[in-house]
Amino acid sequence: MVGWEFPPFHTGGLGVHSQEISREIARLGHTVVFLTPFALPYDGAPGVTFRSPDDDTPIPPGYPSTYRIEEGVRTGFLTVIERYNQWVGQLRLVGVNVVHVHDWFGTEGARDLARRLDVPLVMTIHSTELDRSLGHPYTAIYDREQLGFDAATRIIAVSRHLADQIAQVYRADRRKIRVVYNAVRPPDEGPIMRREGGVVLFLGRLTAMKGPDTFLRAAARIAPQFPDVRFAIAGEGPEYAPLVRLSVQLGIGDRVLFFGKISDEERSAILRDAAVFVLPSVVEPFGIVALEAMAAGVPTIVSKTSGVAEVIRSTFQVDFWDVDEFASRMAELLEYAPLREEMSEHAQREATQEGWPDRARQTVEVYREAIREYRGGR
Amino acid sequence: MKLALYLHMHQPWRLARFRYLDLGSGKPYFDIPRNLEIFRGIAERCYRPTLDRLLELLDRYPDFRFSLSLTGTFLEQAEMAAPDVLDRVRSAVKSERVALVAETYYHSLAFLLPPPELEEEVRLHLRKLREVFGVLPKVMRMTELVYSDAIAHFAGQLGFQGVLAEGWEGALGNRSPNYLYESRTRGVRVLLRNYRLSDDIAFRFSNRGWNEYPLTAEKYAHWLSQTPGDVVGLFMDFETFGEHQPASTGILDFLSALPPQIAKAPHFHWATVEEAVQGPVAGGVSVEEPMSWADERRDLGAWLGNDMQRSAFEAARKAGSLVRLGKDDAVWTDWRRLLTSDHFYYMYVEGQESDADVHRYFSSYTSPYDAYANYMNALNDLRRRAVRGLSPPT
Structure with a gap:
């Protein structure tokens, strides 16, 4: 497995997916060697070993989120990528059946490694540079994505929406794309502290792509009618300060809680205690956090285009630009208890119906397909 | 044996998206143009072609009879979107071989509301039927064929001679639905739907996975001839023909082919529900909890x-x-x-x-x-x- 971030050093779905899928594939009896650019104390699992370049590659400032920021690209970030790929490409490994690369970071090295070992390459795409940059991709990254799509025998997309995009925009061959969704672990048991009036929650990186401003504008539309309700924004990112300013401009400065950076424990507690969870992303290849909220029994409003909307029916789905509709949906969930209860119950059931073990089996099935095709094509 | 074919015509007034933020805005609840557009589509696929087939059958087979119910909301939409559909129904009614069935104007669950809502809605419907078709029905059905002793009692008070109900084992025990029964209210008969034979057409006709697929009129008439009893109630949505099951499934041709097959068997006679509720009763039936024709459990x-x-x-x-x-x-x-x-x-x-x-x-x-x-x-x-x-x- 040619990866990048891995818990506890992770920012998003990529890290969670890498960890869960490695753990579960190992549990199925396979051996997983996980490659990352940096030797860090990762949360491992039985059957998963980590390998990193021997030299002390300096960890770029802001790792692992650097790859989302153009700043990071300028500050020698690409040098790290190049070294990583070189190392991966020349790595000596025996008994490998398939090379599986996640996103663009290690595509070049993964391709070289697969060629040298004479095994198929499988690539999982979690999000595209095109989406992260809202349509203004950084060429060096875009090219590495393209390289991966072209070289892979099979491509795994974490949603149908993403599969369509890489087929249309990156011209990836539809016949080799498979969809394997993300999942959540059954939620931790814990006391639920739903406050009087309730909290409407946004949780995610504070970037334009995640739509936190839509969340605030929608909150402002209904705040006067729900004086007991509070609106919470959990997470950090470049939009933090602008969002604080926006909440004041909208006249709801006293109604919005900014939690900033939160730990994993805080994260699950905050999710559990929310009355309503909102994922207003402009672009959201999947949106694991919404699945977590649902698994914890929190009624959820998601953007229509989010990957998670493909998996769960028991949600409200809204066009990402429709502030009034987000506001109305929040109000409806706050106002109508039977709605909250029915949606919570069914969303919870749907969200936990298929877990990571299922996703691992589906991934291994893609490996098998890739191996069959690779051998057949020789 | 009598065959009582009864078709139900209904369209609701669907709501527009009415947001929480729309409260107090004066925005109308119902999206009239969208409802009428839907109605026109169904008229094209179902109401017109099926009524044309039925009119043709009335013309060709003097024994052919059937019954219709048309809700008030259906009639409102038909008047606005496709008045020619009502002209076809008028022609059918004029044959005097088509009975209309009374119900709540709004296709509502008014039987659960405090009086006089139920009575007012049924009277509204009767008035509308008299205005549009000039007839006064003698048989009533409740929304979704809901039936109970209380509903039969209500029907008796309004002077109806019969009520339609689901021929469900839960109410009949091991008795057959193919007989006329007396309700708990004297003089009010219960005409039952044979749900197996009805659903063979309404649900299973186009199901390729069904082991009886494809269903022909000949096969169906054979099944009917094997069925013991006095009367078979074939009750279904009118939209079965051309809408729930598109014309491409052959459902309209099936309808057209049925009367000639029935005509071959001398002991079969078509009957309207008004004719079917006249006749000997096989016993009494009592249903305390409301029983409907929907879903596996037939409750509310x-x-x-x-x-x-x-x-x-x-x-x-x-x-x-x-x-x-x-x-x-x-x-x-x-x-x-x-x-x-x-x-x-x-x-x-x-x-x-x-x-x-x-x-x-x-x-x-x-x-x-x-x-x-x-x-x-x-x-x-x-x-x-x-x-x-x-x-x-x-």
């Missing part, structure tokens, strides 16, 4: 099975007292349009998977949560209007 679960549905109906019931206090016709009409059972049906979440599929097919929303939230917003707005005695600008 399809409309009032979950908390959203129950709370919505309860809210509608409560709003009713306010509406009655005020004298605003527009508010009253909107409230009654909100009583149409379809709104509650859309809020059904899940039961047996086969039922859930049926519910999804009939829903105009993407999810039951949308249906509920939207309904509650409209109803809350209506409550405000009822309280203030205001109506929205038109």
Whole structure:
């Protein structure tokens, strides 16, 4: 497995997916060697070993989120990528059946490694540079994505929406794309502290792509009618300060809680205690956090285009630009208890119906397909 | 043996998206143009071609008879969107071999509301049928074929001779649905739907996975000839022909081919429901809890099975007292349009998977949560209007 971030050093779905899928594939009896650019104390699992370049590659400032920021690209970030790929490409490994690369970071090295070992390459795409940059991709990254799509025998997309995009925009061959969704672990048991009036929650990186401003504008539309309700924004990112300013401009400065950076424990507690969870992303290849909220029994409003909307029916789905509709949906969930209860119950059931073990089996099935095709094509 | 073919025609007034933020805005609840557009589509695929087939059959086979029910909301939409559909029904009624069936004007669950709502709605429907078709039905059905002793009692009070009901084992025990029964109310007969034979057409006809597929009129007539009893009730949605099952499945040709097959068997006679409720009764039937023709359980679960549905109906019931206090016709009409059972049906979440599929097919929303939230917003707005005695600008 040619990866990048891995818990506890992770920012998003990529890290969670890498960890869960490695753990579960190992549990199925396979051996997983996980490659990352940096030797860090990762949360491992039985059957998963980590390998990193021997030299002390300096960890770029802001790792692992650097790859989302153009700043990071300028500050020698690409040098790290190049070294990583070189190392991966020349790595000596025996008994490998398939090379599986996640996103663009290690595509070049993964391709070289697969060629040298004479095994198929499988690539999982979690999000595209095109989406992260809202349509203004950084060429060096875009090219590495393209390289991966072209070289892979099979491509795994974490949603149908993403599969369509890489087929249309990156011209990836539809016949080799498979969809394997993300999942959540059954939620931790814990006391639920739903406050009087309730909290409407946004949780995610504070970037334009995640739509936190839509969340605030929608909150402002209904705040006067729900004086007991509070609106919470959990997470950090470049939009933090602008969002604080926006909440004041909208006249709801006293109604919005900014939690900033939160730990994993805080994260699950905050999710559990929310009355309503909102994922207003402009672009959201999947949106694991919404699945977590649902698994914890929190009624959820998601953007229509989010990957998670493909998996769960028991949600409200809204066009990402429709502030009034987000506001109305929040109000409806706050106002109508039977709605909250029915949606919570069914969303919870749907969200936990298929877990990571299922996703691992589906991934291994893609490996098998890739191996069959690779051998057949020789 | 009598064959009682009875077809039900209904369209609800579907709600527009009425957001929480729309409360108090004066925005209308019902999306009239969209409803009429839907109606025109169904008229094209189903109402016109099927009525044409039925008229042709009336022409060609002097023994052919059938019965129709048309809800008030259906008639309103037909008048606005496709009046020629009503002309066809008028022609059929003129043959005197087509009976019309009475019900609630709004296709509502008014039998669960305090009086006089139920009686008013049935009388509204009778008045409308007299206006449009000049006839007075002698047989009544309740919304979704709901039946109970109380409903039969009500029917007796209004002078009906018969009520239609589901021929369900839960009510009949091991007795056959193919006989006429007496209700608990003297003089009110119960004509039952043979759900197996009805659903062979209504649900299974186009199912390629069914081991009897394809169903021919010949095979079906053979089944009928094997069926013991006095009367077979073939009750189904009119939309079975050309809408639920598109013309491409051959369902219309099946309909056209049935009377000639029936004509071959001398002991078969078509009957309207009014004719069918005349005749010897095989015994009494008693149903305490309301029994419907929907879903596997035949109860009211399809409309009032979950908390959203129950709370919505309860809210509608409560709003009713306010509406009655005020004298605003527009508010009253909107409230009654909100009583149409379809709104509650859309809020059904899940039961047996086969039922859930049926519910999804009939829903105009993407999810039951949308249906509920939207309904509650409209109803809350209506409550405000009822309280203030205001109506929205038109």
